[in-house]
Amino acid sequence: MNKKFTKKDLSFWHNLYIPEIVKGLGLTWKAMRGPKQTMEYPEEKFIPTGSYRGRPVLAMEENGEERCVACGLCSRICPALAIEVQAAETEREKERYPVKFEINMLRCIFCGFCEDVCPEEAIVMSDKYELVFDNREDAIFGKDRLLTPVEQLKPRIEFLRKHK
Amino acid sequence: MDQVIDNDLTYSRAVEALKKYAVETDDPLDNEMVLNMGPQHPATHGVLRLLLSLDGETVTNCVPMLGYLHRGYEKMAEDMNYYDYIPHTDRLDYLAPPSNNVAFVLAVEKLLGIEIPRRASYIRMINSELARIASHLVAIGAMVMDAGAMTVFLWCFREREKIQELYDLIMGARFTTSYTRIGGVSGDITDEAQAGILEFLDQFPETLDDLEKLLNANRIFVQRTDGVGVISAEDAIDLGVSGPNLRASGVEHDIRRAEPYLFYNEMDFKIPTYSNGDSLARYWVRMDEMRESIKIIRQAMEMMPFGDIMANSPKKAIPRKVEIYSKMEELINDFMLTNFGAEPPVGEVYHAVENPKGELGFHIVSRGEGHPWKMKIKSPSATNLQALPHLVNGHMISDVVVILGSLDPVMGEADK
Ligand code: SF4
Ligand code: SF4
Numbered sequence A: 001m002n003k004k005f006t007k008k009d010l011s012f013w014h015n016l017y018i019p020e021i022v023k024g025l026g027l028t029w030k031a032m033r034g035p036k037q038t039m040e041y042p043e044e045k046f047i048p049t050g051s052y053r054g055r056p057v058l059a060m061e062e063n064g065e066e067r068c069v070a071c072g073l074c075s076r077i078c079p080a081l082a083i084e085v086q087a088a089e090t091e092r093e094k095e096r097y098p099v100k101f102e103i104n105m106l107r108c109i110f111c112g113f114c115e116d117v118c119p120e121e122a123i124v125m126s127d128k129y130e131l132v133f134d135n136r137e138d139a140i141f142g143k144d145r146l147l148t149p150v151e152q153l154k155p156r157i158e159f160l161r162k163h164k
Numbered sequence B: 001m002d003q004v005i006d007n008d009l010t011y012s013r014a015v016e017a018l019k020k021y022a023v024e025t026d027d028p029l030d031n032e033m034v035l036n037m038g039p040q041h042p043a044t045h046g047v048l049r050l051l052l053s054l055d056g057e058t059v060t061n062c063v064p065m066l067g068y069l070h071r072g073y074e075k076m077a078e079d080m081n082y083y084d085y086i087p088h089t090d091r092l093d094y095l096a097p098p099s100n101n102v103a104f105v106l107a108v109e110k111l112l113g114i115e116i117p118r119r120a121s122y123i124r125m126i127n128s129e130l131a132r133i134a135s136h137l138v139a140i141g142a143m144v145m146d147a148g149a150m151t152v153f154l155w156c157f158r159e160r161e162k163i164q165e166l167y168d169l170i171m172g173a174r175f176t177t178s179y180t181r182i183g184g185v186s187g188d189i190t191d192e193a194q195a196g197i198l199e200f201l202d203q204f205p206e207t208l209d210d211l212e213k214l215l216n217a218n219r220i221f222v223q224r225t226d227g228v229g230v231i232s233a234e235d236a237i238d239l240g241v242s243g244p245n246l247r248a249s250g251v252e253h254d255i256r257r258a259e260p261y262l263f264y265n266e267m268d269f270k271i272p273t274y275s276n277g278d279s280l281a282r283y284w285v286r287m288d289e290m291r292e293s294i295k296i297i298r299q300a301m302e303m304m305p306f307g308d309i310m311a312n313s314p315k316k317a318i319p320r321k322v323e324i325y326s327k328m329e330e331l332i333n334d335f336m337l338t339n340f341g342a343e344p345p346v347g348e349v350y351h352a353v354e355n356p357k358g359e360l361g362f363h364i365v366s367r368g369e370g371h372p373w374k375m376k377i378k379s380p381s382a383t384n385l386q387a388l389p390h391l392v393n394g395h396m397i398s399d400v401v402v403i404l405g406s407l408d409p410v411m412g413e414a415d416k
Helices: A012-016 A018-033 A073-077 A113-117 A150-163 B011-021 B073-077 B082-090 B097-112 B118-146 B150-171 B191-215 B219-225 B233-238 B279-303 B321-326 B328-340 B380-386 B388-392 B397-407 B411-415
Strands: A056-060 A083-089 A096-104 A123-125 A147-149 B033-037 B049-055 B058-065 B346-355 B358-367 B374-378
Touching (some): A012 A018, A018 B150, A056 A150, A073 A083, A113 B082, A113 B328, B082 B097, B097 B358, B118 B279, B191 B279, B219 B279, B321 B328, B380 B411, B388 B397
Antiparallel strands (some): A056 A123, B049 B058, B358 B374
């Protein structure tokens, strides 16, 4: 721990200021030759780990079907009221599926609560963080843009199973 | 204390309040001037507006006007279940989201009467202390920049960035973490994250030394802060000042010691206290507290046991994910909790924690529903700002920014 000075502790040499400048420049010089602290985005991309909560997506099985059973829990818990689900019946084994599933990415706050409560591991926080729109309509993601093959979501799903 | 000024004055009433102390003469040069500082002023740390009455360059009176960032969080709480409210606590003191999460969740757990697993408590403690370091770094960086030193600001932000990367590993988000859950924490801390924390702790003291080398004996910094904005211990207590600002006035009060929560009673740490009560002492306290936080994190990492991270308490805490997938009972619980929320008994509870800014407390009144009937947030920034008029009187305008920086208010929390 360094010594703490008040006004009256400052000696003549401190008040002269020149030694201080030399010391300060020394530290600056050290920092200048140290490693670079910034990331050259977008040339260099940030690669998130499994713990990262990017934008929520819907998991899609290999046969192209969604896992979601349209129970509506995610839309109930969402603190930002970003999700809209409309359920319908189907002949498939799961009996229910969402005819409409929309997430408004302008509302979403990436809290991960939808993923927390989903009983089917159907909605998962992906590692995607680049979200740009030039109008509001584009920001509402329907099923076409939400469905993502399970393959791509592996790191996150593994993290969920192990650590949640 | 010669005048106590109410915060919710309208503009005209504020000006009147200032004029009461102003000396009016015929000579315009003798008149006192009223100056608006903020709400869009770079040195007011957000949207704080100060009405200053000036005699030349000397401040004779000051009225802080709060409320520009008011989002009605206390009212909103009445309309959403306890679980849903967690992300909103991130946005109170946005420089230390993890410790706000912890504060709110501890209050709710006290109300619900659930015990949380030891591991979860330790993880919460590690996060709160990381948040304290991050918040103090911003406080010092910003204060010193207000006094004219840019390098320190950049170095502080460089270190804070490392902490935010750790947040990313531990909690999944850099800023709005929403990590704690009622009954525990949302995910276990990975080995990678633990290694990251230790690595950070190893190199961080060196940076603190560097910062102190730049600042402690810096003539300009010391002269701009020593004896500037002095508040005595009695006045600080009377005005409700808390946290590092209170300890800089010589009151050794820290909720982590006074009313230990989590496992702070098992930790070995000192409470840095100085008696000067000026801006310089407030800087010292923050510097020393960061060193103490490092100690706490190290101990917590050592003592952290293996085990669950969520309480096994049906109807109150969300079950673990793997169990929801495979077990009927847990699935039903998940549905019930999501739809109706955890329903606490009828009652009232107040729980306060030592946040980086001071005492953050949640007072919840429950009528047995899934959401609070009323909630009051005791925010340290708001109470610390009450001391501002007392601190700036008689100082120059340029000292106002340094004093404000040393008080370290966050408007998201002060305005709620
Ligand atoms: S994503 Fe999950 S929680 Fe949401 S409706 Fe589908 S199954 Fe239910
Ligand atoms: S991440 Fe949070 S805000 Fe976004 S859709 Fe899910 S629950 Fe809603």
